Amino acid sequence: MNTISEAPAAVAIHEGPRDMTIKSLAIENPRWCPGCGDFGILMALKQFMVDKQLNPADTVHVSGIGCSGRTPNYIRSYGIHGIHGRAIPLATGLILTRPDLNIFIESGDGDSLSIGGNHLLHGINKNVNCVYLLFNNELYALTKSQSSPTTRKGHKTNTQPTGTYLDPINPLRFALGAGASFIANTADWMSDHLAATLQLAAAHPGFSFVHIFQRCPHFDPNAFQHKKADWMTFLTHENGVTPEKRLAEKAGVREHDHRDLNAAFDAAEHFKSWFGIIYQNPDKPRYDEILRAERDSTPPKPRSALLDKYLI
Numbered sequence: 001m002n003t004i005s006e007a008p009a010a011v012a013i014h015e016g017p018r019d020m021t022i023k024s025l026a027i028e029n030p031r032w033c034p035g036c037g038d039f040g041i042l043m044a045l046k047q048f049m050v051d052k053q054l055n056p057a058d059t060v061h062v063s064g065i066g067c068s069g070r071t072p073n074y075i076r077s078y079g080i081h082g083i084h085g086r087a088i089p090l091a092t093g094l095i096l097t098r099p100d101l102n103i104f105i106e107s108g109d110g111d112s113l114s115i116g117g118n119h120l121l122h123g124i125n126k127n128v129n130c131v132y133l134l135f136n137n138e139l140y141a142l143t144k145s146q147s148s149p150t151t152r153k154g155h156k157t158n159t160q161p162t163g164t165y166l167d168p169i170n171p172l173r174f175a176l177g178a179g180a181s182f183i184a185n186t187a188d189w190m191s192d193h194l195a196a197t198l199q200l201a202a203a204h205p206g207f208s209f210v211h212i213f214q215r216c217p218h219f220d221p222n223a224f225q226h227k228k229a230d231w232m233t234f235l236t237h238e239n240g241v242t243p244e245k246r247l248a249e250k251a252g253v254r255e256h257d258h259r260d261l262n263a264a265f266d267a268a269e270h271f272k273s274w275f276g277i278i279y280q281n282p283d284k285p286r287y288d289e290i291l292r293a294e295r296d297s298t299p300p301k302p303r304s305a306l307l308d309k310y311l312i
């Protein structure tokens with residue numbers, strides 16, 4: 001096993017035998033609808049593994065439940081298709097005990113911000129080392145179209161058939177408010193932008209929060225005007241992500257310093273249409289590192305002596 005990263009990164013990058021291809025990472029045909037944005041995200045993940053030649057034996061994809069949650073089923077690596085909203089606690093156990101692994105979390109908007117909201121808050125705050133992908137199709141898809149915290153106001157779903165009552169939660173503002181050390185905004189239909197975002201997210205030491213707009217043509221075919229670019233703005237920076245070539249000509253472009261927290265809060269207000277690296281603070285302490293250092297510096301004690309302390 002050969003570590004090629006110099007600084008500790010969000011995923012500890014390990015080389016396997018350098019013969020991995022997209023094809024060799026396939027396991028079974030995904031059970032997603034034709035045109036589903038999940039295919040684009042899956043391809044970006046596989047492409048990243050191939051580009052870095054990440055050893056599948058050292059890589060774990062962890063998910064909750066949802067159409068998005070099926071992603072680990074379709075990548076030849078270790079994977080946990082876990083419990084709804086509980087991908088982070090599952091992954092945290094691994095991150096704490098196996099810092100040698102490359103750990104990715106795949107989670108839907110419901111999984112992340114409804115049932116799993118509490119875990120997302122603490123995963124971000126603890127800054128445990130992983131790449132977190134939030135697949136935002138703005139509804140619960142697997143359970144056939146209920147409103148989620150990110151459903152746009154007025155959109156009709158099975159749970160709010162006259163139109164969703166509230167404005168959507170802003171996932172970027174949520175992540176910033178929770179103290180995220182890395183936040184990016186991208187979309188499933190921007191393959192190069194998504195791939196470049198994954199590279200930066202993986203190189204970041206800590207919890208890398210990647211928000212991805214994801215098409216669900218089955219339940220909400222008009223959610224995103226993905227063929228047009230005039231509504232999009234790409235955020236650029238010398239250490240950021242290059243605008244998607246296919247869309248750049250018609251989209252807006254803005255210089256954005258993602259080390260500037262105030263500028264990040266401003267950018268987060270435009271989460272529906274501004275794409276790029278929103279924020280990065282590589283110096284935020286990591287709970288997993290702290291805990292391991294604590295463990296390593298504690299002199300071992302016999303367990304029976306520890307338990308005896310609680311005798312009354």
Ligand SMILES: Cc1ncc(C[n+]2csc(CCOP(=O)(O)OP(=O)(O)O)c2C)c(N)n1
Binds near residue numbers: 112137
């Ligand atoms: C504890 C628990 N509660 C509810 C469900 C039902 N359920 C399965 S997936 C899902 C929502 C999925 O939405 P999202 O996380 O946005 O993923 P998507 O299917 O849109 O990718 C719900 C409510 C469940 N499986 N487990």
Ligand code: SF4
Binds near residue numbers: 036141
């Ligand atoms: S229901 Fe939507 S999110 Fe689920 S597989 Fe079909 S298109 Fe994709």
Ligand SMILES: [Mg+2]
Binds near residue numbers: 139
């Ligand atoms: Mg969803």
